[in-house]
Amino acid sequence: MASSEGNSGGNSGLIPQAHGGALLPGGVPGHRGGTGRPRSKIRELSALEYERRIPLLGDIADDEAERASDRIRAVDILGRHGGLHAKGLDRDMVVVLLAQLAEVVKAEAPEASDRIFDTWRRVVREHLQAD
Numbered sequence: 148m149a150s151s152e153g154n155s156g157g158n159s160g161l162i163p164q165a166h167g168g169a170l171l172p173g174g175v176p177g178h179r180g181g182t183g184r185p186r187s188k189i190r191e192l193s194a195l196e197y198e199r200r201i202p203l204l205g206d207i208a209d210d211e212a213e214r215a216s217d218r219i220r221a222v223d224i225l226g227r228h229g230g231l232h233a234k235g236l237d238r239d240m241v242v243v244l245l246a247q248l249a250e251v252v253k254a255e256a257p258e259a260s261d262r263i264f265d266t267w268r269r270v271v272r273e274h275l276q277a278d
Contacts, residue, residue, distance in 0.1 A: 201225070215247040 161169035174180055207213050207221040222240060253260045 197228075201228075215244065215251045219244050219248065 160172060162172055163169050204221045204225050208218050208225065210218070213221075222244060249260075249264070252263055256263070
């Protein structure tokens with residue numbers, strides 16, 4: 148086994164380890180290495196089940212009979228797991244969902260809707276000024 152202890156301090160190409168041994172950079176020449184840790188069966192099955200249910204999220208997001216909050220959540224989950232949060236959501240979808248959210252707020256809390264929308268406008272304005 149290779150050890151860094153017998154080295155004269157010259158550049159032997161070994162990478163010293165805390166336990167006193169050393170490793171060759173890139174591993175042992177001629178050894179291809181293993182495949183790594185096998186994927187957990189539970190994790191593998193979970194990923195397959197998630198992929199199978201993605202169309203259900205799309206159905207919820209598109210169904211006008213669903214509550215606006217459920218539709219927004221479905222779009223959020225699809226975007227987050229699809230990597231779209233970094234790129235931004237489709238502007239048209241955001242406009243439609245925000246309009247539906249406004250309808251829900253007016254129907255569920257009419258006495259607070261003006262205050263909520265004034266606060267929302269301020270938040271959006273501040274966000275746009277920050278960019």
